[in-house]
Amino acid sequence: MSDKHDFPKTTVKQVVLAVLGGLIAPLLVIVMLVIMVMGIQENHLPDDPQKPNAAVDANIAPVATVEVAAVEEGPHVDKPGEQVVTAVCSACHAAGALGAPKIGDSGAWAPRISQGYETLVQHAIKGIRSMPARGGNPDLTDGEIANAVAYMANKSGASFKAK
Numbered sequence: 001m002s003d004k005h006d007f008p009k010t011t012v013k014q015v016v017l018a019v020l021g022g023l024i025a026p027l028l029v030i031v032m033l034v035i036m037v038m039g040i041q042e043n044h045l046p047d048d049p050q051k052p053n054a055a056v057d058a059n060i061a062p063v064a065t066v067e068v069a070a071v072e073e074g075p076h077v078d079k080p081g082e083q084v085v086t087a088v089c090s091a092c093h094a095a096g097a098l099g100a101p102k103i104g105d106s107g108a109w110a111p112r113i114s115q116g117y118e119t120l121v122q123h124a125i126k127g128i129r130s131m132p133a134r135g136g137n138p139d140l141t142d143g144e145i146a147n148a149v150a151y152m153a154n155k156s157g158a159s160f161k162a163k
Ligand code: HEC
Pocket: 084, 085, 088, 089, 090, 091, 092, 093, 097, 098, 099, 100, 101, 112, 115, 119, 120, 121, 123, 124, 128, 129, 130, 131, 132, 134, 135, 136, 140, 145, 148, 149
């Protein structure tokens, strides 16, 4: 047995290769990592920095938006009698509900017509007995009520001229 161990001789060439391998291998890994990270970033960045990313826009968009309806402008124009009667008055005056004088029933309207147009309009605006003020629709203007009274009464024997 010899005290001397028999190590293989390390040549200069082997040392150089070992050093190079030890340096180049981690360097390659770092370069690959950098390329990967840059690739991921490219996929997520918008092409044009000025153009907002649609996906981001959708994510940060408010849950709901309120659109305020345009306020009706210009002077109010009274609806014609026929329109008011069809929409409001005919609810009672078409069939004679609650004892309302029926449209076209000259007999029922004659004593009322004899009171005069102005009185009928005032009764329709303020209400009389079972007849509700403005036919129950406070949005109707005096002019619209007057139009409706003339329309109904004229269908029932009168010849009023709407105000
Ligand atoms: C809820 C039912 C009802 C509606 C809606 C209604 N009326 Fe009447 N109206 C009556 C009744 C009931 C009378 C009879 C009242 C009475 O003389 O006792 C009447 C009577 C009248 C008279 C006669 C008043 C008088 O002096 O004799 C006029 C005019 C009239 N209504 C106009 C209208 C007009 C215009 C509308 C629509 C804007 C309308 N009414 C909507 C129930 C209604």
